[in-house]
Amino acid sequence: MNWNAVSEGNNTVMIYKNYGKTGLKVSAIGFGGMRLPSECPIEEAAAIVKAGFDAGINYFDTAPGYGRSEDVFGCAFKTMPRDRFILSTKTNADSAEKARRDVENSLRRMGVDSIDILHMWCVMDMANYRHRVEHGVLDELIKMRDEGLVRHLAVSTHMNGEEMGGLFREYPFEGVLLGCSAINFPYRERGIAEAAERNMGVVVMNPLGGGLIPGHPEYFEYLKTSPEETVTEAALRFLIDDPAITVALVGLANEKQIAEAVRAVEGYRPLPPNYKDRLRSHTPEDGSLDKLCTSCGYCQPCPMKVPIVKLMDAYNHYILNDRTPNNITDRLNWHWGIRKGDPAVASCIECGCCESKCTQKLPIVSRLRTVAQSVRESE
Numbered sequence: 001m002n003w004n005a006v007s008e009g010n011n012t013v014m015i016y017k018n019y020g021k022t023g024l025k026v027s028a029i030g031f032g033g034m035r036l037p038s039e040c041p042i043e044e045a046a047a048i049v050k051a052g053f054d055a056g057i058n059y060f061d062t063a064p065g066y067g068r069s070e071d072v073f074g075c076a077f078k079t080m081p082r083d084r085f086i087l088s089t090k091t092n093a094d095s096a097e098k099a100r101r102d103v104e105n106s107l108r109r110m111g112v113d114s115i116d117i118l119h120m121w122c123v124m125d126m127a128n129y130r131h132r133v134e135h136g137v138l139d140e141l142i143k144m145r146d147e148g149l150v151r152h153l154a155v156s157t158h159m160n161g162e163e164m165g166g167l168f169r170e171y172p173f174e175g176v177l178l179g180c181s182a183i184n185f186p187y188r189e190r191g192i193a194e195a196a197e198r199n200m201g202v203v204v205m206n207p208l209g210g211g212l213i214p215g216h217p218e219y220f221e222y223l224k225t226s227p228e229e230t231v232t233e234a235a236l237r238f239l240i241d242d243p244a245i246t247v248a249l250v251g252l253a254n255e256k257q258i259a260e261a262v263r264a265v266e267g268y269r270p271l272p273p274n275y276k277d278r279l280r281s282h283t284p285e286d287g288s289l290d291k292l293c294t295s296c297g298y299c300q301p302c303p304m305k306v307p308i309v310k311l312m313d314a315y316n317h318y319i320l321n322d323r324t325p326n327n328i329t330d331r332l333n334w335h336w337g338i339r340k341g342d343p344a345v346a347s348c349i350e351c352g353c354c355e356s357k358c359t360q361k362l363p364i365v366s367r368l369r370t371v372a373q374s375v376r377e378s379e
Helices: 042-054 069-077 096-110 126-134 137-147 161-170 189-197 231-240 255-266 275-280 308-320 325-335 353-357 364-378
Strands: 003-008 011-018 025-027 029-032 059-061 086-091 115-123 150-157 175-179 201-205 247-251
Touching: 011 255, 025 029, 029 042, 029 255, 042 059, 042 069, 042 255, 059 247, 069 086, 069 096, 086 096, 096 115, 096 137, 115 126, 115 137, 115 175, 126 137, 126 161, 137 150, 150 161, 150 201, 161 175, 161 189, 175 189, 189 201, 231 247, 231 255, 231 275, 308 325, 308 364, 325 364, 353 364
Parallel strands: 029 059, 029 247, 059 086, 086 115, 115 150, 150 175, 175 201, 201 247
Antiparallel strands: 003 011, 011 025
């Protein structure tokens, strides 16, 4: 068994798993810094990070592109013993010089001497990976590891399983960060298996479908194994139960979300043997649940100021509700306050800038066209 539970009395308070072959023990729930609040004083945001640590979370993940996340982490780390947490960050550099600059800036912002796990960030395909290798990025990451600035090298990718296998054969990364949840796992199993065969640490981002699962509890009621648990708890327990998955990385924005994520561990029991098959029966053959936008925001800003994430969320609502057009307009109106006649809805000029940045490779332009048409027809 590659994990152990820490308990208080009869209650499990956190599960810790081996991160591949590194010797690191990491919490089954990870703290993702992408969704930390940006409007409050930095000390208030840091207190949220510290609350996660106090709740038993020891895996903290951030990136230079997550707003002020690294600065918030640095503020929180002043109150946290350095030997009691694992720090993960990333670089999307396409040159050796930028890779080193990214790492040095991350170390400075977070006030630490070394990064436990550094990811080659957002590797979209093998051509993208080889471009970085040819420009000296991998060699520089290895050099920084040898210098002690970085302890372990991992990769963050949105490749499919077969492509991941090819990537792992080219370089023995010690861990991988990939998207997976209870609603799209059939499309991720191959990649996770490829990593598990190599005894890599496997951290899954978007474990709640980018907020889709807690945002649509009535649709995802089938995830629950008891009336008492929430769909959030059920979705996280599904990932915790998988021996090939090391960490479910949850983007946390407040202490309430921390408490619910940790409850998934506190109430954990091994899932029924047929649970995964039951979930699989709810996965449409057309792959639509793998094509839901996770609202990462990488597609923005739009040169025409189109609120892409909000419009894509309305399209998610459309997919989840039998593709009924009025679900788009209702979502825009009641959830986002975007009314009929709002010029932003029809401002897309189909330049494709958003699609070139989409990590999920979604057909954003055609979806925005559908949203605009639905709004027009409702007028």
